[in-house]
Amino acid sequence: MEINWLGHSSISINSRDIILITDPFDTSDGEFFNSPNANIVTVSNNDLKHSSTSGVKGSPKIISGPGEYEIKHFYITGIGTGTQSEDNPQNDALNTIYSIRVEGLVICHIGNLKQKLTPTQFDQIGKPQILILPIPDETSFNSSNLQEVITSLQPRIIIPVTTNDYIAPEDAGTTKEALISELGGSDVQSQNRFNVTETNLPPERRIVLLNKI
Numbered sequence: 001m002e003i004n005w006l007g008h009s010s011i012s013i014n015s016r017d018i019i020l021i022t023d024p025f026d027t028s029d030g031e032f033f034n035s036p037n038a039n040i041v042t043v044s045n046n047d048l049k050h051s052s053t054s055g056v057k058g059s060p061k062i063i064s065g066p067g068e069y070e071i072k073h074f075y076i077t078g079i080g081t082g083t084q085s086e087d088n089p090q091n092d093a094l095n096t097i098y099s100i101r102v103e104g105l106v107i108c109h110i111g112n113l114k115q116k117l118t119p120t121q122f123d124q125i126g127k128p129q130i131l132i133l134p135i136p137d138e139t140s141f142n143s144s145n146l147q148e149v150i151t152s153l154q155p156r157i158i159i160p161v162t163t164n165d166y167i168a169p170e171d172a173g174t175t176k177e178a179l180i181s182e183l184g185g186s187d188v189q190s191q192n193r194f195n196v197t198e199t200n201l202p203p204e205r206r207i208v209l210l211n212k213i
Helices: 119-125 143-153 176-182
Strands: 002-007 010-015 018-022 040-042 061-063 067-071 074-082 094-102 105-109 130-134 157-161
Touching (some): 018 094, 040 074
Parallel strands (some): 040 061
Antiparallel strands (some): 094 105
């Protein structure tokens, strides 16, 4: 199975020639979205940086909310969360976390998470081996909140993705390197793609940085 970062919180998962894309993003600002021909697309929320399915090549099945889905050999569970934050407490939009089971592995994509998860939500997500960690561009969901997610889910592999060179906004004082250090990593080199199987998981937690393709 191969995992690539397409930009923002969008990744592609290629398993046995079936491709799933998460959170395709709008390119009206001129940013390039290198979409492969996809079979499945998951949308975590209605923001155009997470839901621009028209830019995806192919004729994919679109998943855009909580529920259980089986497409080819992908088994997908969507868990709904709120999007209220300290900066926007009236926001009643929905964010969906996706737990994706494929090739004996569970990959969790937390979407545009802006609030702490409940014990019930953690139970619904389970214990994924791989955590795709889009970092919100807001100070209200800081590194301590992310640490709680990581501690509760206990993934073997963490793939942080972001819109720019910062994992969190500059005024929060958390650079990519600082967050990697907080997560227990050091001298992490970025790579173009990540190949993983059930049998080659690292024995201890590993942080994987991907270059945008």
